[in-house]
Amino acid sequence: MAENDNNPPKKEATRLKLKLSDEVAKGVYANVTLVHNNENEFVFDFVYAEPQRPQGQVVSRVLTNPKTAKRLLGGLQEMIRRYEERFGEIPTPGSEQPQGRYH
Secondary structure (H helix, E strand, O other), X not given: OOOOOOOOOOOOOOXXXXXXXXXXXXXXXXXXXXEEEOOOOEEEEEEEXXXXXXXXXXXXXXXXXXXXXXXXXXHHHHHHHHHHHHHOOOOXXXXXXXXXXXX
């Protein structure tokens, strides 16, 4: 039986196999995220800032390209939508910003 040109065969999704070292699998906690960008890349600095202390520690830095950053944004929006659908709206503080210099 010949394939119908109006219904091309479906491509199977490629599965990406990931390796995760024990150290990375432990994860790190961050309560502040700083985002910087230029024309070619986005830089995400994940920071742990202790309450009542005027300093923080960058615990992880992730660099990526604009297309991946935009896909990350879409994925986060979808995950937040699902979370709030299940658990209720996540309250967000007004304009609470950490004080200090971050460079």
